[in-house]
Amino acid sequence: MTPESFVAVAEWLSRLDTNTWLTSEWRGRIIDPAIVALAVRNKRNRLFLVKSDGKPCGVVALADIDLVDRVAMIWYFLGDTASGGRGVTSAAVKALVRLAFEELEIETLYAWIIDGNEPSRRVLEKNGFREVGRMRQAATRSGGRFDRVYFDLTRNNLTA
Ligand SMILES: CC(C)(COP(=O)(O)OP(=O)(O)OC[C@H]1O[C@@H](n2cnc3c(N)ncnc32)[C@H](O)[C@@H]1OP(=O)(O)O)[C@@H](O)C(=O)NCCC(=O)NCCS
Numbered sequence: 001m002t003p004e005s006f007v008a009v010a011e012w013l014s015r016l017d018t019n020t021w022l023t024s025e026w027r028g029r030i031i032d033p034a035i036v037a038l039a040v041r042n043k044r045n046r047l048f049l050v051k052s053d054g055k056p057c058g059v060v061a062l063a064d065i066d067l068v069d070r071v072a073m074i075w076y077f078l079g080d081t082a083s084g085g086r087g088v089t090s091a092a093v094k095a096l097v098r099l100a101f102e103e104l105e106i107e108t109l110y111a112w113i114i115d116g117n118e119p120s121r122r123v124l125e126k127n128g129f130r131e132v133g134r135m136r137q138a139a140t141r142s143g144g145r146f147d148r149v150y151f152d153l154t155r156n157n158l159t160a
Pocket residue numbers: 017018019021022075076077078079083084085086087088089090091112113114117118119120122123
């Protein structure tokens with residue numbers, strides 16, 4: 001992701017109906033483009049702009065990249081909600097999974113969703129992630145507490 005997209009990405013991330021499903025560092029707040037720039041500069045992150053028909057529409061990313069254990073967390077969101085349900089994010093996650101395994105030599109990817117985030121669960125399942133467990137009552141959202149549901153995918157399990 002390059003600096004020209006930081007303003008648009010910050011606007012997308014500031015949408016409460018989007019960030020309500022993300023980790024608490026993004027959740028329920030207005031995001032300044034400088035925060036996006038900081039995230040991009042952090043060596044433990046890799047953020048990628050997703051395009052549909054040549055138009056930027058979302059982000060897929062790795063966080064908590066650990067090159068000793070070769071583990072990273074994958075996360076994503078759609079900024080242009082009109083592009084939803086067309087497989088755009090699933091395809092972008094597929095490409096990022098390949099990049100993580102083949103270029104970054106990650107061995108295990110993981111993700112977590114707030115329980116009830118069915119579109120995100122589908123994105124993970126369509127990419128071969130499997131549910132590995134839940135951390136109970138570990139996320140706050142809309143004034144309630146919810147489980148985090150964890151998923152993983154190992155390089156060996158990657159399907160063709
Ligand atoms: C999750 C998100 C990125 C999905 O983006 P997308 O481009 O619409 O995803 P895709 O089209 O690739 O796949 C979505 C899948 O969820 C399904 N889906 C959508 N709403 C659903 C619902 N309420 N219940 C069950 N499945 C649902 C779609 O049908 C599709 O599955 P299919 O291909 O089997 O039909 C988008 O909804 C988003 O930005 N959500 C808010 C942020 C977020 O939750 N990020 C993930 C944090 S872990």
